[in-house]
Amino acid sequence: MKPFFFLKPGKGNSYQVFNPVDNTEYELNYIGYRILEHCDGLLEPEEIADRLIRDFSLTKSDAIDYINVFLDKMYRLGMIAWRQEKYESYRDWGAPSTVFWDITGECNLRCIHCYNFEGKQHENELSTREVKCSLEEMSGFGVKNLSFSGGEPFARKDMPEIIQHAAGLGFDTVGVSTNGILLDRHIVRELTAQKLNIQISIDGDDADTHDMARGVKGAFESAIRSIRLLLDEGVNTSVCTTATKLNVERIPGIIRLMGDLGVKNYRVQSVVPMGRGKMNADLRLTPGRMKELVEYLEKRNIQVSSYNVTLKPPPAGPVNFCDPGVCSAACSVCSITPGGNVVPCTYFWGINGDNLRDHSFQWIWENSSVLNYFRSIRLNDIKGLCRDCKWLPVCHGGCKAENYSNGDMFESSHSCWVAEETRNRILSSGKIENQKLIAKGEMEIETWVKQ
Structure with missing residues (x-):
């Protein structure tokens, strides 16, 4: 069994790790810190013990005991993952089809289901020049689709400039997910010229429901105003709802409202319990209730992630447990954090990915241990x-x-x-x-x- 450490250590000599799932910081001693450094998905615990023996006054038996106890605790805290096999390197994988870019951590709402705890601008967010340079690299490498999110993307004053630059680089699609509050006609007309896809979040068919989910009064009115404005200016506009116990009964009303507004593309997603979503995990739908919702949406040809697969007949034949591609993360898609870390998907924003300030996007895509770890996952895991x-x-x-x-x-x-x-x-x-x-x-x- 080979452990792999996902999360970032703290700065300096503090020997801390931060778990973004529950917003908890754990302090380590130096030995613990060194153990996690060696959890690279290649070494067995016994091999890690050999390295500790060289660095500390420990017997092989004591080192193995210490490692086993420590790694068991780290596993229970969600700090490491275990696989039977070493991860493989995939340097000829080819460019991802889609890159999701959380362009800023700053947000003007406090959504109860968001994976982002604070909604504040992150330290060392990429500058306009750095963003443009990376966009050019991705386009040249062969990335087809680009989707900006946040935080709230338009909290960045340079967002229109970034969008204009991205739209001129030849991506097949450029999308932006926004709450709509900061959009005005001037910005929308710039978006119209760039032929973008804009997604607005709507979590209720009235102000009370939507604003409760979004944490700020007036959010519903602003979102509806923006939808009307976007459609009026001819911008490709879609709407997404995050289904919770608070709004699941309002989804039929949301669908009717979207029809009245003229929205053609509507989808529903579930809560991933990270950040505030972890704090409010009790708002998640039960599997049985989710099944009822998916069946309702399926009849109306409305997208709801991949939850519909078990409503169809299962595939025939035996399972090939060596099949790759267990997850699209790091295979056909990846995400970029506000600070420039390239990670498998948005929800893994706190893991120790390589940074665009240190390497080109193509180098990271081909060489990142985190991305290659995800590509190595098999059904057998x-x-x-x-x-x-x-x-x-x-x-x-x-x-x-x-x-x-x-x-x-x-x-x-x-x-x-x-x-x-x-x-x-x-x-x-x-x-x-x-x-x-x-x-x-x-x-x-x-x-x-x-x-």
């Missing part, structure tokens, strides 16, 4: 209830970021209604030995899922 599910080849065990936020990137999805229904059958079976196994997450469930 998936554990728990998902491992023997007949939908595994198409579902891949659910969103890796969501699983990671729940404690283990390779464990069963907490949002899957198939897993929930299977778990409930096991727990209600009356077989005490099965109930104990399911509580430990150790049960092979082929007889339950494949029946």
